[in-house]
Amino acid sequence: MTDPAEAVSLVGPPDLRARRSSRATTSMIMTGLMVAAVVAILIPLIAVMYSVIARGAGVALESFPDFFTKDIPALSRRAGPGMGPAILGTLLVTGAATLIAVPLGVLGAVYLHEYGGHHKFARTVRFMAMVMTGVPSIVMGLFIYIMWTMRFGYSAFGGALALACLMLPVVIGSTEQMLRLVPTQLREASYALGATKARTIVTVVLPAALPGIVSGALLAVARAAGETAPLLFAVGAAKAFNPHLFSEANTALSVQIFSSDLAFPAAESRAWGAALTLVLLTFLLTFVARVFTSRFALKR
């Protein structure tokens, strides 16, 4: 039950004595405003997608697949395709970040849910993970710059560390939620067969929660792939291919968009092409995550 006094304090109780028609009109107007809000949220999505496709598709598809494989022109004003190094860089940085953050995050969540529970240490970690989710990405970027880049220089790996720090609390949160959905009976059945706790977790609990864990991780990856600020400090903005994870400045799609010299039409259209590629990449990851979620929902 909600406290009626509180309703009064906030908006006043509905006056049921007022004329029915005027009350119905008010309700209709408010419903109309809700619909207007829905329209208002759709406009920017449609407008952004329209711009990205209209201005990016041309350069991305012109003499396909050059845009995805060729070098970025060294001079901004030179026309022509090329975001290959940035695509490689994004995949390299995001992939390495995933390899660091997902195992750590899943194990951390396993501790929180399967071992820690309401233990004080577990509660502290849960709280701090929540705090860490709110750390602005640029702060994480500067942190990695101080810890890694100042010692070892620009590299894709530095960017991966920064993204991993941003992904870790998200993966922990989503994985713990999924572990909560695994029925206790499954664990008990496994214990009854003589399995140890670790074996139960690895062979029973994690497989049961797997689709949900994958889905949560993919959403975290999708967010990370679009990050720019932390990469500026750790990865650099090279223009040539760099397949090495640990050495030399690298680049990424997001960094190229941010640092393109928009005064030149050629650079601008390459930026739109890069934006289109990046949006498609994040949407694809989100879509695959959805597929995993819906499969999990069927199992439940």
Place this chain on the structure above:
Amino acid sequence: MQLLELRGKTQRADTAFRWISVGAAAVVLVVLALVAITMTQRSLPVLDKMGLDFFTSSRWVEAEGSYGALSFIFGTLYTAVIAIAIAVPISFGVALFITQVAPPWLKRPMVYVIDLLAVVPSVVFGLWGVLVLSQHFGLGRSFLTAGVILAIMITPIITSLAREVIETTPTADKEGALALGCTRWEMIQATVWPHSKGGLVGAVMLGLGRAMGETIAVALVIGSVSQITANPFAAGNSMPAVIANEWGEADDLHKSALIALAVTLFVITILVNLVATAIVQRSMKRSRGS
């Protein structure tokens, strides 16, 4: 004998797995502690030199070695407030529409579409903001443009949190209100509002925290002018935008000043997030208790 040995081995593996998982969880604490320690340490040079002036002066001139961050702190708060003012009515409207008005078949697609808006990278919004919004809509590079872009970015977050909060309103309350003859809006006023108030405030504050930390989109559209003015059409600057724009050419003291900005940002966003979480948890507990 062999059985005993096997048992010892599996037990050791069991304990090892446990400690590995503890270690993984501890990484969170280690990283956060390192962030706080190293960043504070690196910001000391500028804080030594400027003292409290760092927070109260808005004179930011590298050539003089004078670093006062007030105008950037102002810009961060101002753009975030504009974003909240735009995003909150829209988010609540959409959340109410999805939970109270939309037919069941429409709910899921709508949630998907809004989630899609949440994964568009911020740099893409920034590019769109600087090349489309600021040029074709006459907003220029200004606080307002930054606020609008931020509003677009935080609306999906506030909407999905608000939707979750509103969905916990007991059906019995809502049906009771309707049975008394309430219209839909009166039902929302009488049951949904009072029930979700705390959670909604928390959702808004989480959105606020996100808006203040956002860097790239703001860096592209805010105009990079250091000034304090209430005119939303004026160009300004914000803490994260300054860091992103000036880091490349900064000398040591300048870098220290930028790190001090990051520490300030870190502290403000964490405070906002803590308050938000406290509010959300308290209201969740209350609604679960009832």
